Amino acid sequence: MTSPDLLLKAYCTMLLARRLEEKITAIYRAGGIAGGVYVGRGQEALSAALGHSLRRGVDIFAPLIRDQAGRLAFGEDPAEGPRTYLGRATGPMRGRDGNVHRGRPSEGMPAMISHLGTMTSVVCGMLLARRMQGRETGVGATSLGDGATSTGAFHEGLNLAAVEKLPLVMVVANNQYAYSTPTSRQFVCADLVDKAVGYGIQGHTCPGNDLSECLNTIGKAVADARGGGGPQLIVAPFLRLSGHGEHDDAFYVDPALREGPLGRDCVDIAREQVLASGAADEETLATMAGEIADIVATATATAQKDPLPDPYAETWQALKTSCPA
Amino acid sequence: MTSPDLLLKAYCTMLLARRLEEKITAIYRAGGIAGGVYVGRGQEALSAALGHSLRRGVDIFAPLIRDQAGRLAFGEDPAEGPRTYLGRATGPMRGRDGNVHRGRPSEGMPAMISHLGTMTSVVCGMLLARRMQGRETGVGATSLGDGATSTGAFHEGLNLAAVEKLPLVMVVANNQYAYSTPTSRQFVCADLVDKAVGYGIQGHTCPGNDLSECLNTIGKAVADARGGGGPQLIVAPFLRLSGHGEHDDAFYVDPALREGPLGRDCVDIAREQVLASGAADEETLATMAGEIADIVATATATAQKDPLPDPYAETWQALKTSCPA
Amino acid sequence: MSEINYIDAIRKALHDAMADDPGVFLYGQDIGAFGGAFKATKGLYETFPGRVLDCPISEDAMSGLALGAAIEGMRPVIEMQFADFSTVGLNQIINNCATHFYRTGIPAPVVFRLPSGGTPGSGPFHSQSMEALYAHYPGLIVFTPATVADAYSMLREAIAIDDPVIFCEHKLLYRWLKEDSIRGDGLPWHRARVARVGKHATVVTHAAMVHEALRAADQLSEDGWEIEVVDLRCAKPLDRTTILGSLARTGRLLALGEAFPFGGVTAEVVSIAATEGFELLDAPPQRLNSRDTPIPYQPDLWRAHRPTAESIQAALRRLLAF
């Protein structure tokens, strides 16, 4: 059973992620962000549970597109998101890359590229390196969507993790759609977790919008990986509660899904669970919501005041090595 | 139960494939073939069973590296192999491609490229096209090795077949090694057929060196695919009885495997099965062996007499379209 | 009369090709009821039932499937959601599709639509111009239309061609570029177009850079410089005749492209000029490409990374001053 304290902590992270992304969306709608905005609405429970199951400084977390909550749980500064979306020189990507492609690889958080599935093998490499160096490897966690399971990169990476028996924790956020594509056009297995046996690894499932279940299941999977149980595949179904990006009104989402159990908002479920656990009462949560609003306001204000990169000062060096011409 | 006639026919094909490849190897060892020679020694039962389960003119067969027997069963002229190895202008590849990369795509036999796994989706495309054209699709069969299951192309192709519910028959020839690499460095699932459930498709297994079993299992899988059962995954374990290529002495093969049941030569097993079935007696088989020797001699002699391509007459056109400069 | 933009022209070309030839079908991510990430296929799913298929996120398999379908007589048009993701299908494209006719004698009429090029905020993985990779490999034709009319006519031609065509459509032009009609000048696909006639220097370029070049030429015309702009249209094979013809008139060449600097189309254009048009040149040919780094996300950085009317103008002034 999940401890009430952990539930509260994770709920708090979820709410911070939700509010932060709402603010980023507002800036986007006001024309302040170029490109797109991609939010984790609906995925906060799963993502926060993953982030809180990891130990910063020991473990690796390779977040994907909808992992704002997991990032915060893993210790990302709330200003990193706004800084990156706003292309600030102070953000981890210094304006060179944007939105969800941020990371601090030397702090255990690699920076994803867009090509789906590709971060799987990168995490494998990090884990393998640590093992070769005789260091404590920690576990290496990453997530991807139902759609990304169709990529060769997912397959090759997961299989390689199994062959090398690496402590990889792979979370599949099955949010029923890949952009507009329903899962029926993505795979036909009864449950994505059925893939685990074909890789010879352990599989787990949990409802992706149920914080308590996510914490339990992921906590166990992480412990198994840490204990030498090899790669762990966690499949968590729920519904994406946003468009693919904030430009997308998601007209294609089946209303039955919205109204069914997968469509329940994880934030609402988590709130009920927190209250039921006794970790906090309505009043405490109200105070907390106020504090979160402050954090969001400060993070975005900070980012907005931060300097932009200076194209005239840019040296355009793709290499660390300097080569005389 | 396999009919005695089919057993005999398939055994005959196996033996022809074996002798033909022995002859090609002899030419290679005498310095008559550039590049390498890759034989199906040990895989003849599986391959012949696949080829004989298909209907030329209706079905598609995309052979891979060790499918000389399946090619013959599907109707390939025995001279095609020698012609292609010898780079003759008369071969299907006209010297432009060699050895096992031959095919006649417009006759239902695509020509493989080297990159493992890639033919899976090509067969899918052929099947999809036929379905869209409202033609009888036939089934589309292809094979690959234990090693090729690690490729992203295999995964993407098989999954796509499942999503499109195509009559793809995928035979995994698990010959225990990918070049020198044992299966333990390739996958860790208990049995490769465990992958089927993760793709939501039917899985089958049979001992790859047992002709009768191969005919039964593949016959059933082909019938299932033909009957609308979607993709079929057949996994057949046995031992490669050659090196990876004829340059390779396969020193790395575990002697225990050679001496165990996987190491039994499928030609010996098939011969016993034919005799036991009553389809032929020793005398008939001796006559048959003589005929096969003649076929092999004729095929290679023909190929050797055939003209080489003329580099001076070559127009070097990679495009069908002619573009004025 | 209503205006038609570049993406409308693409949609219309797909529509008309499907209406004319039952062998044409579309395969790609989110191209069905959703109409595609850029709405290039909007409405086609409804108009042509069963011929516009949403596919899994499997660029390798999509590309292999295209070859298989072509072998059986279809004319698949594959939409890559962004050109950048075609790297995942590149092996099937360059090694399977592109070699097929040479190896087997059976043509592979497949079209890969690659939404290409940079837009503000699209960053390193949604901005690439991949002509260099595909043009390098034998067996592929590479189109890079720069006008609404070409978007239409060249896509029709791409689908009609019996070989694999890489169709690089520029995302920046999708909605920005509008014309009164899709009627073009009937130039065959393998001919470059003199998009602007001049006499002092030639800019040879393609795709979105045609418009930057035209802007630069406008600006320079205020100082009396007459800049000729050649729109390559087809990046491979290159139209040597038109390139050299223009050089014969102007004697000065700027090869301009949005792709990365090493190799690629601009290097090939300069090479053609230098090897075949040496005596036509009154000054060293010049090149202008993007910077040799990944394409930055932040809009100011992005604008400094790619050539613009301003940097083209500067390059032309140097060329004219020689």
Added chain:
Amino acid sequence: MSEINYIDAIRKALHDAMADDPGVFLYGQDIGAFGGAFKATKGLYETFPGRVLDCPISEDAMSGLALGAAIEGMRPVIEMQFADFSTVGLNQIINNCATHFYRTGIPAPVVFRLPSGGTPGSGPFHSQSMEALYAHYPGLIVFTPATVADAYSMLREAIAIDDPVIFCEHKLLYRWLKEDSIRGDGLPWHRARVARVGKHATVVTHAAMVHEALRAADQLSEDGWEIEVVDLRCAKPLDRTTILGSLARTGRLLALGEAFPFGGVTAEVVSIAATEGFELLDAPPQRLNSRDTPIPYQPDLWRAHRPTAESIQAALRRLLAF
């Protein structure tokens, strides 16, 4: 004294790098006890237990793994079984490894060893020279050693460099090229070498073509022509100084390469000559590449597909006659 060949030099470089730096490890198909398809790693599995790993047939994952290991401070050396199969890992190489330093500031010291180039009977998928693809993308360094000494020293340098290096080793040279020792001339990796001094024309080339060029130069010397041969060694970045320096001496350029003709290294070399060395040129620069078709299997066709001493000689005679 015993002779050492090109593949021995590679093996020794791997050995010495592993002996010197515990961060170096090897990852590839069949490179363990088997010693690799070409025996480049023979014996290393035994000498360095746990540091030479056989991997699954997963070029994408191998390449991604290399980046991850580099992030954690290792120096992975990936063996592609043949250069041609690196297309399957290309996405990870050009989009993940190559962009990493620019995007994150964290360097990615990984080496991809690509057994490259044609040999008789190796055909369209075991013969490719892939410099053009990798050199086009920012963030990669591309080595193409042509000598035994360079095979050794440049591989050592590749492993020491903090950026991703594509190491194109030429299969034709593996056993054919022998020298008395691996001791070279100490040229830094970013410098091209004047492999033969001449005064009438310069051939700029790399990898196996260096030897074809030297043969052609020998043949032409019988007629009194002194041909300079520049061995690029590093295909990206190119050593403009040495190229232009040679042109200053000879005034005539033949850019020679084994890769496909469109774009690539020879186009880049000609472009450098034309844009930066225009006034040095006494004749139009020339290019010679392979044919623009897949690489044929049959040995006579193959020999007619690639440049050879004979076709180089013919190209040089045309250039000298200008």
